[in-house]
Amino acid sequence: MIKTTTISPGVTLRYVRDTRFKQGCFSFQLVRPMRKEEAAKNALLPAVLLRGTRNCPDLRAVTQRLDELYGAAVSPLVRRVGDYQTTGVYCGFMDDRFALPGDQVLFPMLDFLRELLLDSPLENGAFLSDFVESEKKNLISTIESDRNDKRVYAIQRLLRTMCAGDSFGIPRLGEIEDVAAISPEGLTEHYREILRTSPMELLYVGSAAEEQVIAALGPLLDALDRNPMTLPPQTAFVPGPGSDITETLDVAQGKLCMGFTTPVTNRCAELPAMQMLNVIFGGGMTSKLFQNVREKMSLCYSIDASYYGAKGILLVNAGIDFDKEAITRQEILKQLDACRKGDISEAEMTAAREALLSSLRSVPDSPGSIENFTSTAALSGLVFSREGYMEAVQKVTLEDVVKCAGSVTLNTTYFLKGGSK
Numbered sequence: 001m002i003k004t005t006t007i008s009p010g011v012t013l014r015y016v017r018d019t020r021f022k023q024g025c026f027s028f029q030l031v032r033p034m035r036k037e038e039a040a041k042n043a044l045l046p047a048v049l050l051r052g053t054r055n056c057p058d059l060r061a062v063t064q065r066l067d068e069l070y071g072a073a074v075s076p077l078v079r080r081v082g083d084y085q086t087t088g089v090y091c092g093f094m095d096d097r098f099a100l101p102g103d104q105v106l107f108p109m110l111d112f113l114r115e116l117l118l119d120s121p122l123e124n125g126a127f128l129s130d131f132v133e134s135e136k137k138n139l140i141s142t143i144e145s146d147r148n149d150k151r152v153y154a155i156q157r158l159l160r161t162m163c164a165g166d167s168f169g170i171p172r173l174g175e176i177e178d179v180a181a182i183s184p185e186g187l188t189e190h191y192r193e194i195l196r197t198s199p200m201e202l203l204y205v206g207s208a209a210e211e212q213v214i215a216a217l218g219p220l221l222d223a224l225d226r227n228p229m230t231l232p233p234q235t236a237f238v239p240g241p242g243s244d245i246t247e248t249l250d251v252a253q254g255k256l257c258m259g260f261t262t263p264v265t266n267r268c269a270e271l272p273a274m275q276m277l278n279v280i281f282g283g284g285m286t287s288k289l290f291q292n293v294r295e296k297m298s299l300c301y302s303i304d305a306s307y308y309g310a311k312g313i314l315l316v317n318a319g320i321d322f323d324k325e326a327i328t329r330q331e332i333l334k335q336l337d338a339c340r341k342g343d344i345s346e347a348e349m350t351a352a353r354e355a356l357l358s359s360l361r362s363v364p365d366s367p368g369s370i371e372n373f374t375s376t377a378a379l380s381g382l383v384f385s386r387e388g389y390m391e392a393v394q395k396v397t398l399e400d401v402v403k404c405a406g407s408v409t410l411n412t413t414y415f416l417k418g419g420s421k
Contacts, residue, residue, distance in 0.1 A: 010228025
């Protein structure tokens with residue numbers, strides 16, 4: 001059971017009491033509108049904050065302090081959920097019930113989080129340049145590794161093109177040139193501003209009473225000077241005219257990406273049917289794309305479909321030989337048309353339903369998965385609880401799936417082929 005409480009203006013605590021685990025978790029997120037001018041700064045911030053505090057001035061001291069907290073862990077948390085980007089910290093720690101008699105973990109853990117967030121070592125009033133420059137290199141390396149994975153690269157190129165007028169086209173970690181331009185002074189000024197103005201999402205999973213969690217957060221929240229803004233609501237993707245792009249690079253395998261749009265988002269009652277459609281169409285080894293385009297026709301090495309419910313975007317990605325682009329594209333559209341016509345077997349419906357239910361059943365398996373589902377659902381405006389979602393999936397009919405398939409429209413296609421650039 002999730003309890004949501006506004007504990008101060010602009011600060012929301014989502015509390016999940018669960019006594020099944022030896023470990024609990026806590027996440028701290030500042031929620032921002034997704035903007036190119038700040039995406040890279042928001043992605044860089046958590047890593048810089050976790051480099052040290054005035055009392056723990058380096059990573060070794062931070063690790064030692066976490067070891068004293070029964071091997072607790074902290075990690076950067078950067079999400080892109082629809083029109084929003086979050087920046088913050090995820091903490092995993094032993095539940096107080098399993099500490100030695102007289103010891104506590106929750107209170108000192110959240111106090112150390114306060115220290116990490118508010119007591120960074122400074123140089124001339126700004127973050128240490130060594131910390132910032134080192135983490136900039138790490139972030140640039142991560143972005144470059146994504147670019148070197150041509151499947152990821154093709155998806156990003158498609159989304160940038162398709163969503164040129166929408167914030168969903170902005171990469172979650174920002175652009176390399178924007179990371180390179182960040183200065184310690186600029187990052188510090190930005191952090192102080194978003195700490196003051198951003199809505200704050202806090203989420204706890206563990207056995208402690210809600211009153212204990214709020215009390216443990218007191219020193220952190222009392223230290224903040226807040227004037228939180230109101231975020232605009234999530235919006236569905238508004239499709240532009242679309243385009244058909246071919247790019248040539250030195251690659252051994254072609255990448256075909258097709259971007260479709262639908263008015264169905266996770267703020268719609270039709271979401272379970274749309275998710276069922278995605279699984280039937282291309283979301284696994286029982287899907288039409290896998291069974292027909294890959295297995296029967298041998299047109300591709302890999303193929304799958306992904307549905308971004310926060311925006312209403314369905315994306316198909318295939319690894320193919322360069323000369324198979326036209327026929328593969330034709331067959332993908334043919335399989336979607338089969339869904340529109342209701343050419344879906346009972347076995348396909350059952351497999352898709354069970355795949356979705358299995359995924360939803362696995363949510364309570366760990367504190368981390370509970371945190372991820374709960375936080376993402378809240379930020380995206382999901383209209384269902386997990387239990388309600390499962391009930392709705394059970395009730396989806398063939399007619400519901402066909403109706404959703406009829407709402408799907410091709411918008412943009414991107415093809416990466418080999419040769420000289």
